[in-house]
Amino acid sequence: MITTNLSLRGAHRATWQSHLFRCIHGIASLSLAMTALLYAATVYAEPQHLTILHFNDLHGHVEQVAKLAYEINKIKAENEKKGWFTLVFFGGDLISGTPVSAKYKGEAEITFLNAIHNDASAIGNHDFDQGLDKLVTNMNNSKFPHIAANIYERKGGKLFVKPYIIFNPAHSLKIAVFGLSHPGTPSLTNPTNVATLKFDQPIPVAQKLMPKLEKETNVQIALTHEGVKKDIELAENVKGLDAVIGGHDHVKAENYCNEVKSIPVCQTPPNGEALGRVDLEIDGNKVKELGHELIVMNSAVENDPAVSAIMNPFISSVSKEMKEVVGFANEALPHERDARGTRLGELISRSMKEYTGADFGMMNSGGIRRGLKRGNITRGDIEEVLALPNIVVKVEVTGAEVENLRNHHSESSSYMEWSGLLADAVLDPHKRYTIATIDFLANASPELKKGHVVQDTKKYINDIFTEYIKREKKI
Ligand SMILES: [Zn+2]
Numbered sequence: 001m002i003t004t005n006l007s008l009r010g011a012h013r014a015t016w017q018s019h020l021f022r023c024i025h026g027i028a029s030l031s032l033a034m035t036a037l038l039y040a041a042t043v044y045a046e047p048q049h050l051t052i053l054h055f056n057d058l059h060g061h062v063e064q065v066a067k068l069a070y071e072i073n074k075i076k077a078e079n080e081k082k083g084w085f086t087l088v089f090f091g092g093d094l095i096s097g098t099p100v101s102a103k104y105k106g107e108a109e110i111t112f113l114n115a116i117h118n119d120a121s122a123i124g125n126h127d128f129d130q131g132l133d134k135l136v137t138n139m140n141n142s143k144f145p146h147i148a149a150n151i152y153e154r155k156g157g158k159l160f161v162k163p164y165i166i167f168n169p170a171h172s173l174k175i176a177v178f179g180l181s182h183p184g185t186p187s188l189t190n191p192t193n194v195a196t197l198k199f200d201q202p203i204p205v206a207q208k209l210m211p212k213l214e215k216e217t218n219v220q221i222a223l224t225h226e227g228v229k230k231d232i233e234l235a236e237n238v239k240g241l242d243a244v245i246g247g248h249d250h251v252k253a254e255n256y257c258n259e260v261k262s263i264p265v266c267q268t269p270p271n272g273e274a275l276g277r278v279d280l281e282i283d284g285n286k287v288k289e290l291g292h293e294l295i296v297m298n299s300a301v302e303n304d305p306a307v308s309a310i311m312n313p314f315i316s317s318v319s320k321e322m323k324e325v326v327g328f329a330n331e332a333l334p335h336e337r338d339a340r341g342t343r344l345g346e347l348i349s350r351s352m353k354e355y356t357g358a359d360f361g362m363m364n365s366g367g368i369r370r371g372l373k374r375g376n377i378t379r380g381d382i383e384e385v386l387a388l389p390n391i392v393v394k395v396e397v398t399g400a401e402v403e404n405l406r407n408h409h410s411e412s413s414s415y416m417e418w419s420g421l422l423a424d425a426v427l428d429p430h431k432r433y434t435i436a437t438i439d440f441l442a443n444a445s446p447e448l449k450k451g452h453v454v455q456d457t458k459k460y461i462n463d464i465f466t467e468y469i470k471r472e473k474k475i
Pocket residue numbers: 093124125126225247248249
């Protein structure tokens with residue numbers, strides 16, 4: 001009790017306090033500590049309690065959301081009984097990664113965030129994947145704000161969205177939450193999607209904003225999508241922050257939170273695998289962390305029936321679609337993890353070559369996730385063979401670079417599957433050739449980076465390969 005009493009009177013976020021509470025992970029022990037704090041509160045003051053519930057990088061995994069909703073609603077109800085406040089935040093990268101996301105372009109995910117009364121969302125690099133117009137539509141359909149203090153319109157210099165939002169859950173309590181997006185977003189999504197926007201460095205933006213927020217509010221929280229390293233730098237360099245809630249890295253459960261200058265810097269694992277919980281005590285303008293906990297969405301967690309009912313039509317419409325037969329395989333088309341020169345690899349490369357009219361088609365063997373059996377090919381099969389959301393592009397390079405690509409990759413583990421390039425073909429090293437490939441390779445391969453993209457199809461490779469099979473009927 002002595003330490004608890006001291007903590008209420010004592011210095012703002014003294015390190016021994018955070019050390020004391022860093023050990024608290026379980027809900028049961030958290031409640032015990034809170035009982036002690038509430039007892040002390042009646043003696044000295046009336047500190048308030050805020051629970052932040054958060055997750056990030058959902059990437060279209062709507063099959064997980066009924067579980068998230070169940071936990072969120074359960075904790076909110078528990079908190080309400082105790083007079084504690086709860087805020088729900090999403091840390092960016094809502095879309096891209098599943099057939100549901102590809103089909104509805106964010107509509108399913110926004111429907112879910114509206115249903116759980118999400119309070120604010122950061123803007124992730126992948127949230128631009130379906131184009132700026134689609135992101136704006138998704139934001140307009142949201143019942144919560146998407147916030148970013150460091151994204152500006154290139155023309156006119158206006159902020160792209162609201163920089164922050166202030167919550168006022170009680171007469172004497174104001175909580176500011178400001179958004180920060182990754183400054184490298186133009187190279188982390190298709191650059192054409194963000195050509196009209198400018199992304200500033202987060203730290204100076206936050207340093208400029210904080211004095212105003214500190215004057216107006218009791219608590220200041222950064223909701224970011226920039227990765228743990230940048231979040232830690234933010235906590236180190238921006239005075240007065242009370243918590244950093246992040247996204248982007250797809251962290252493992254054991255790396256959920258870092259303690260930086262006694263404040264929590266937290267990011268959950270991706271794909272709706274877990275819900276993060278950070279508990280803060282607020283006494284006037286004094287804020288301290290009481291504990292944090294990662295709640296994993298395993299089979300023991302129930303589904304929220306209302307959210308299940310809302311989301312099931314999205315999920316089942318896609319599962320019906322995944323059963324659609326798009327063609328027939330005359331023979332088995334195996335493709336193992338370290339396969340080289342498979343017929344399936346050649347066919348996928350050929351579909352890109354034909355679609356773009358390039359001289360050659362090229363696909364990395366590792367990007368082909370499995371083979372096909374003899375018989376009917378379904379849309380679901382294609383989604384599993386080409387599970388990564390890659391866009392097809394046409395790149396122009398010299399014959400010398402094509403030669404380098406062929407030689408370099410025949411030695412490395414990331415083998416290239418070609419179409420239109422025979423093993424004994426002699427190329428003119430000075431002549432320019434075009435290669436149809438995926439945007440990932442165009443951005444990652446040193447040989448392709450020396451060339452330039454002459455066509456961006458803006459179409460996913462799985463769609464292009466599906467169209468090819470539909471055209472051929474039998475492969
Ligand atoms: Zn990201």
